[in-house]
Amino acid sequence: MTDTSDKIRIDEQTMALRVAREFKDGDTVNLGIGVPTLASNLVPMDREVIFHSENGALGYGQICTAGEGSPHLVNAGGQPVEVRPGLAVVDHAESFAFIRGGWLDYTVLGGLQVSEKGDLSNWMIPNKQIGTIGGAMDLALGAKNVIVVMPHNTKDGGYKIVKECSYPLTGVQCVTMVVTDIAVIRIDKRGMVLCEVAPGWTAEEVQALTEPKLVIDPDLTEIALA
Amino acid sequence: MAINKIVGSAEEAVADVFDGAMILVGGFGTIASCPSRLLTALSERPEVRNLTLVSNPGGFGVEIWGEHDIEVLHRTGQARKHIVSAPTNPLIVNTVEKKYRAGEVEVEMVPQGTLAERVRAGRAGLGGVLTPTGVGIAEIQDGKPVVEMDGKKFLIEKAIKGDFAFIRAHKADRWGNLVFQGTSRTFNATMAGAARVTIAEVDEIVELGELHYEHIITPGVYVDRVVLRK
Numbered sequence: 001m002t003d004t005s006d007k008i009r010i011d012e013q014t015m016a017l018r019v020a021r022e023f024k025d026g027d028t029v030n031l032g033i034g035v036p037t038l039a040s041n042l043v044p045m046d047r048e049v050i051f052h053s054e055n056g057a058l059g060y061g062q063i064c065t066a067g068e069g070s071p072h073l074v075n076a077g078g079q080p081v082e083v084r085p086g087l088a089v090v091d092h093a094e095s096f097a098f099i100r101g102g103w104l105d106y107t108v109l110g111g112l113q114v115s116e117k118g119d120l121s122n123w124m125i126p127n128k129q130i131g132t133i134g135g136a137m138d139l140a141l142g143a144k145n146v147i148v149v150m151p152h153n154t155k156d157g158g159y160k161i162v163k164e165c166s167y168p169l170t171g172v173q174c175v176t177m178v179v180t181d182i183a184v185i186r187i188d189k190r191g192m193v194l195c196e197v198a199p200g201w202t203a204e205e206v207q208a209l210t211e212p213k214l215v216i217d218p219d220l221t222e223i224a225l226a
Numbered sequence: 227m228a229i230n231k232i233v234g235s236a237e238e239a240v241a242d243v244f245d246g247a248m249i250l251v252g253g254f255g256t257i258a259s260c261p262s263r264l265l266t267a268l269s270e271r272p273e274v275r276n277l278t279l280v281s282n283p284g285g286f287g288v289e290i291w292g293e294h295d296i297e298v299l300h301r302t303g304q305a306r307k308h309i310v311s312a313p314t315n316p317l318i319v320n321t322v323e324k325k326y327r328a329g330e331v332e333v334e335m336v337p338q339g340t341l342a343e344r345v346r347a348g349r350a351g352l353g354g355v356l357t358p359t360g361v362g363i364a365e366i367q368d369g370k371p372v373v374e375m376d377g378k379k380f381l382i383e384k385a386i387k388g389d390f391a392f393i394r395a396h397k398a399d400r401w402g403n404l405v406f407q408g409t410s411r412t413f414n415a416t417m418a419g420a421a422r423v424t425i426a427e428v429d430e431i432v433e434l435g436e437l438h439y440e441h442i443i444t445p446g447v448y449v450d451r452v453v454l455r456k
Contacts, residue, residue: 055409072408092342132315135337137337137363138337142339218339
């Protein structure tokens with residue numbers, strides 16, 4: 001097996017940029033805290049995507065530059081966001097009615113582990129912390145498409161894409177797409193399908209860093225950002 | 227006699243909070259959405275202990291803009307239990323996490339949507355809610371009854387009705403009608419009325435009739451006391 005430890009992996013902004021490419025005009029999208037929230041700034045200006053945050057904003061604009069914006073209009077990470085024409089605000093029970101009721105086209109979440117069946121673990125590492133669920137379980141269950149953005153491997157090189165999740169679950173058979181620093185994988189009837197690889201990476205190299213067997217998409221390409 | 231729910235100070239507003247009370251605390255996690263003055267006033271009554279707190283965040287544990295969040299009631303040791311959705315944050319090990327690890331505080335972790343709906347059910351006179359969230363997840367299902375309706379599985383989650391709800395709003399009138407600002411509405415509007423006594427901490431008090439009836443988010447019937455932030 002070739003040593004891939006020195007190969008270049010794509011950075012967080014680029015992963016968020018790849019995620020943002022998924023959204024089409026009129027889609028409703030909820031972004032989790034961290035790398036996912038970056039995606040709201042990366043949608044092409046001519047596309048009308050309705051961003052939702054757990055605290056009840058529907059149709060907010062870009063994340064404000066430091067020092068700008070209002071503390072009374074923030075995303076799920078507490079960052080001030082811009083008012084955009086069309087913005088609506090609801091209370092928390094209504095916000096989650098929207099999530100659970102199937103009104104979201106996409107949610108983008110961080111991940112600790114994703115299994116080959118599409119199970120997600122992202123709220124707790126046992127024996128290390130009490131964890132934090134937040135809105136993740138409702139989002140994983142309610143959104144039509146669940147995109148997970150995470151490094152492909154743990155810091156010490158272990159698997160994060162696994163046969164079975166060993167950490168407490170956030171959602172069961174919910175993940176539809178995984179964007180990592182070396183690959184884009186879709187989960188559908190065929191199984192875990194490797195669709196895109198980072199520039200300079202081969203399908204074999206990605207497979208070696210992934211526990212379950214990947215199906216290679218016949219149209220496998222390099223991760224495209226344009 | 228005219229209705230007047232306005233009280234003179236945060237101290238007066240929380241004066242009857244008793245040992246062992248369940249307190250719902252509004253807000254999302256930001257200081258701007260937090261009833262800080264009510265929390266500070268309660269923290270200054272250290273004899274009131276064994277509290278059960280219900281809130282979305284666990285609290286930062288640092289003062290922001292010189293104001294406390296819910297963390298202060300853990301720092302003073304007044305809380306015994308916390309029903310919460312997002313107790314920790316990735317930046318720091320906060321007080322609730324330290325107290326939980328030391329076995330001093332019980333934490334009941336609840337998915338955020340389930341928390342919101344249990345609270346709404348408490349206000350609405352329901353015994354609980356049926357939610358699909360948590361089905362098949364051991365830590366959440368945890369012995370709760372599962373029912374099947376139209377071929378789908380749901381958990382029965384108990385309603386939450388508190389003794390007190392501390393909420394933060396933007397404007398109020400003497401009837402307790404409230405409007406909020408942006409995303410600071412969040413759990414503040416959800417928790418109004420989900421307790422025996424709801425206390426609203428507000429930025430501004432206006433004359434009755436000044437809030438347009440089409441714009442009022444929380445009708446005054448859900449609110450028992452209004453206190454102006456000074």
